Amino acid sequence: MNALMTTQLRSGRPAEVLLVEDNDNDAELTRIGFDLAGLAVNLHRVPNGEECMDFLRKQGMHAGATAPDIVLLDLNMPRMGGHEVLLALSRDERLNHLPVVVLSTSAAQGDILKSYKLGCRSYVVKQMDFTQFSAEIKGIVDYWFGLVALPPQAKS
Numbered sequence: 001m002n003a004l005m006t007t008q009l010r011s012g013r014p015a016e017v018l019l020v021e022d023n024d025n026d027a028e029l030t031r032i033g034f035d036l037a038g039l040a041v042n043l044h045r046v047p048n049g050e051e052c053m054d055f056l057r058k059q060g061m062h063a064g065a066t067a068p069d070i071v072l073l074d075l076n077m078p079r080m081g082g083h084e085v086l087l088a089l090s091r092d093e094r095l096n097h098l099p100v101v102v103l104s105t106s107a108a109q110g111d112i113l114k115s116y117k118l119g120c121r122s123y124v125v126k127q128m129d130f131t132q133f134s135a136e137i138k139g140i141v142d143y144w145f146g147l148v149a150l151p152p153q154a155k156s
Contacts, residue, residue, distance in 0.1 A: 014040035015041045016042050016044070016067065017044065017072060018045075019046075020047075020052040020072065020074055021045060023074070026126065027045050029133055030072065031043055033133060033136070034137060036134050036138070037138045037142075044065070044066070048078050049077055049088075050080045056071075068098065069099075069144075069145070070144050070150070071100045072140075073103065075102060075106055075111060075115070076106065082104065083115065085100075086100060086102075086119050086120055090118055097151045099122075099144065102123045103140075104123070104124075105125070107125045122140075124139075
Protein backbone atom coordinates (compact mmCIF):
# COMPACT_ATOMS: atom_id res chain seq x y z
CA MET A 1 0.00 0.00 0.00
CA ASN A 2 1.20 3.48 -0.88
CA ALA A 3 2.33 5.36 2.25
CA LEU A 4 0.20 8.30 1.13
CA MET A 5 -2.90 6.14 1.34
CA THR A 6 -2.57 5.16 4.98
CA THR A 7 -4.49 8.12 6.33
CA GLN A 8 -3.75 11.60 5.12
CA LEU A 9 -2.16 13.63 2.35
CA ARG A 10 1.56 14.35 2.36
CA SER A 11 0.76 17.66 4.01
CA GLY A 12 -0.60 15.75 7.01
CA ARG A 13 -4.19 16.89 6.51
CA PRO A 14 -7.24 15.03 5.24
CA ALA A 15 -8.19 15.45 1.62
CA GLU A 16 -10.96 17.98 0.97
CA VAL A 17 -13.52 16.72 -1.55
CA LEU A 18 -16.68 18.48 -2.67
CA LEU A 19 -19.33 16.02 -3.86
CA VAL A 20 -22.06 17.62 -5.95
CA GLU A 21 -24.75 14.95 -5.92
CA ASP A 22 -28.54 15.13 -5.59
CA ASN A 23 -29.06 11.41 -4.93
CA ASP A 24 -28.74 10.44 -1.25
CA ASN A 25 -27.92 6.80 -2.05
CA ASP A 26 -25.15 7.73 -4.49
CA ALA A 27 -23.73 10.18 -1.96
CA GLU A 28 -23.64 7.48 0.73
CA LEU A 29 -22.02 4.97 -1.64
CA THR A 30 -19.38 7.57 -2.49
CA ARG A 31 -18.68 8.14 1.21
CA ILE A 32 -18.35 4.39 1.78
CA GLY A 33 -16.07 4.14 -1.26
CA PHE A 34 -13.73 6.74 0.22
CA ASP A 35 -13.74 4.90 3.54
CA LEU A 36 -12.82 1.65 1.80
CA ALA A 37 -10.07 3.40 -0.18
CA GLY A 38 -8.34 4.24 3.12
CA LEU A 39 -7.84 7.96 2.59
CA ALA A 40 -8.71 10.41 5.33
CA VAL A 41 -11.17 12.70 3.60
CA ASN A 42 -13.49 15.52 4.54
CA LEU A 43 -16.33 14.82 2.15
CA HIS A 44 -18.52 17.89 1.73
CA ARG A 45 -21.78 17.42 -0.14
CA VAL A 46 -24.13 19.80 -1.86
CA PRO A 47 -27.25 18.63 -3.74
CA ASN A 48 -27.15 20.88 -6.81
CA GLY A 49 -25.04 23.19 -8.94
CA GLU A 50 -26.27 26.41 -7.35
CA GLU A 51 -25.11 25.27 -3.92
CA CYS A 52 -21.87 24.03 -5.49
CA MET A 53 -21.11 27.52 -6.75
CA ASP A 54 -22.07 29.04 -3.38
CA PHE A 55 -19.77 26.55 -1.62
CA LEU A 56 -16.85 27.26 -3.95
CA ARG A 57 -17.39 31.01 -3.79
CA LYS A 58 -17.92 30.84 -0.01
CA GLN A 59 -21.27 32.58 -0.18
CA GLY A 60 -24.40 32.39 1.95
CA MET A 61 -24.58 29.38 4.25
CA HIS A 62 -21.23 28.20 2.80
CA ALA A 63 -19.31 31.34 3.81
CA GLY A 64 -16.94 29.30 6.00
CA ALA A 65 -16.42 26.47 3.50
CA THR A 66 -13.01 24.90 3.08
CA ALA A 67 -11.59 24.99 -0.44
CA PRO A 68 -11.71 21.49 -1.96
CA ASP A 69 -8.78 19.65 -3.48
CA ILE A 70 -11.13 18.18 -6.10
CA VAL A 71 -14.79 18.40 -7.04
CA LEU A 72 -16.81 15.28 -7.87
CA LEU A 73 -19.67 16.49 -10.05
CA ASP A 74 -22.87 14.74 -11.08
CA LEU A 75 -24.34 15.97 -14.37
CA ASN A 76 -28.08 15.57 -13.98
CA MET A 77 -29.24 17.68 -11.06
CA PRO A 78 -32.08 20.09 -10.35
CA ARG A 79 -31.70 23.89 -10.45
CA MET A 80 -28.23 23.96 -12.06
CA GLY A 81 -26.84 20.91 -13.84
CA GLY A 82 -23.26 19.73 -14.09
CA HIS A 83 -22.60 21.22 -17.52
CA GLU A 84 -23.75 24.61 -16.25
CA VAL A 85 -21.39 24.26 -13.26
CA LEU A 86 -18.48 23.41 -15.55
CA LEU A 87 -19.23 26.49 -17.68
CA ALA A 88 -19.44 28.75 -14.61
CA LEU A 89 -16.16 27.35 -13.24
CA SER A 90 -14.36 27.82 -16.54
CA ARG A 91 -15.35 31.50 -16.54
CA ASP A 92 -14.35 32.18 -12.91
CA GLU A 93 -10.67 33.14 -12.58
CA ARG A 94 -10.71 32.26 -8.87
CA LEU A 95 -12.05 28.75 -9.46
CA ASN A 96 -11.03 27.58 -12.95
CA HIS A 97 -7.94 25.82 -11.58
CA LEU A 98 -10.02 23.31 -9.59
CA PRO A 99 -9.86 19.72 -10.81
CA VAL A 100 -13.40 18.58 -11.56
CA VAL A 101 -14.15 14.90 -11.98
CA VAL A 102 -17.53 14.22 -13.52
CA LEU A 103 -19.06 11.20 -11.80
CA SER A 104 -22.23 10.38 -13.72
CA THR A 105 -24.44 7.47 -14.72
CA SER A 106 -24.48 8.90 -18.25
CA ALA A 107 -22.27 7.11 -20.73
CA ALA A 108 -23.62 9.23 -23.58
CA GLN A 109 -20.82 10.35 -25.90
CA GLY A 110 -22.39 13.82 -26.11
CA ASP A 111 -22.28 14.26 -22.32
CA ILE A 112 -18.68 13.05 -22.19
CA LEU A 113 -17.49 15.32 -25.01
CA LYS A 114 -19.37 18.36 -23.70
CA SER A 115 -17.95 17.82 -20.19
CA TYR A 116 -14.38 17.74 -21.48
CA LYS A 117 -14.97 20.77 -23.70
CA LEU A 118 -16.23 22.63 -20.63
CA GLY A 119 -13.11 21.78 -18.64
CA CYS A 120 -13.66 18.62 -16.63
CA ARG A 121 -10.36 16.85 -15.89
CA SER A 122 -11.80 13.30 -15.79
CA TYR A 123 -15.12 11.66 -16.62
CA VAL A 124 -16.11 8.50 -14.75
CA VAL A 125 -19.27 6.56 -15.56
CA LYS A 126 -20.79 5.39 -12.27
CA GLN A 127 -21.17 1.65 -12.11
CA MET A 128 -24.38 0.29 -10.65
CA ASP A 129 -22.58 -2.59 -8.92
CA PHE A 130 -21.25 -1.54 -5.49
CA THR A 131 -17.98 -3.46 -5.87
CA GLN A 132 -17.29 -1.85 -9.23
CA PHE A 133 -18.32 1.59 -7.95
CA SER A 134 -15.97 1.20 -4.95
CA ALA A 135 -13.18 0.31 -7.37
CA GLU A 136 -13.91 3.52 -9.30
CA ILE A 137 -13.65 5.61 -6.12
CA LYS A 138 -10.39 3.81 -5.24
CA GLY A 139 -9.11 4.66 -8.73
CA ILE A 140 -10.03 8.32 -8.22
CA VAL A 141 -8.22 8.31 -4.87
CA ASP A 142 -5.14 6.57 -6.27
CA TYR A 143 -4.90 8.93 -9.23
CA TRP A 144 -5.87 12.29 -7.76
CA PHE A 145 -4.34 11.87 -4.31
CA GLY A 146 -1.51 9.44 -5.00
CA LEU A 147 -0.15 10.23 -8.45
CA VAL A 148 -0.81 13.77 -9.63
CA ALA A 149 0.23 17.09 -8.14
CA LEU A 150 -2.87 19.04 -7.20
CA PRO A 151 -3.04 22.82 -7.35
CA PRO A 152 -2.77 24.54 -3.97
CA GLN A 153 -5.99 25.27 -2.13
CA ALA A 154 -7.26 28.78 -2.64
CA LYS A 155 -6.92 30.97 0.45
CA SER A 156 -9.76 33.37 -0.44
